[in-house]
Amino acid sequence: MxxxxxxxxxxxxxxxxxxxxxxxxxxxLSSVKDCTSQIKPNDILVFCTFRNEDIRLPYFFKYYRDLGVDHFIMVDNESVDGGGVIPPKISGVQK
The missing domain is CATH 1.20.5 (Single alpha-helices involved in coiled-coils or other helix-helix interfaces)
Incomplete structure (x- = not known):
């Protein structure tokens, strides 16, 4: 070009x-919980920015867990629906 x-x-x-x-x-930006020390060299990561996705988050995590994702790095873009608080019922997700 x-x-x-x-x-x-x-x-x-x-x-x-x-x-x-x-x-x-x-x-x-501020870190709610830093679990990056648990990431191993061959782990599969998802980096996601979201806003007001409270209803969709459980399905999002299940879908990507089923695909083999090991860790999620989530950035909340000022959610007002509670989406910034990851529900403890979602397995494998640390708050």
Whole structure:
């Protein structure tokens, strides 16, 4: 792909703005429980961002557990329906 100098510059600037925004927003994240020490080299992970998915979470975990996923890394995007609190009845999920 041969981009013009102007297009290349705009894309580079857009990427730098994205990195700056990610750095600024990273301060808003907090860890509820860090279980990353339990992750082994060959474990299968799912990284998921969700918002207001309280009803779907049990089905989500069951589906991916059945596919062989070992660990979930979940980021709650300010849920207001209780989705940010992982129900203890979901097997294999630590709060």
């Amino acid at each position: 041969n981009l013009s100098a102007w297009t290349s510059y705009r894309l580079r600037l857009k990427r730098k703005r994205g990195h700056l925004r990610a750095w600024r927003k990273s301060r808003e």
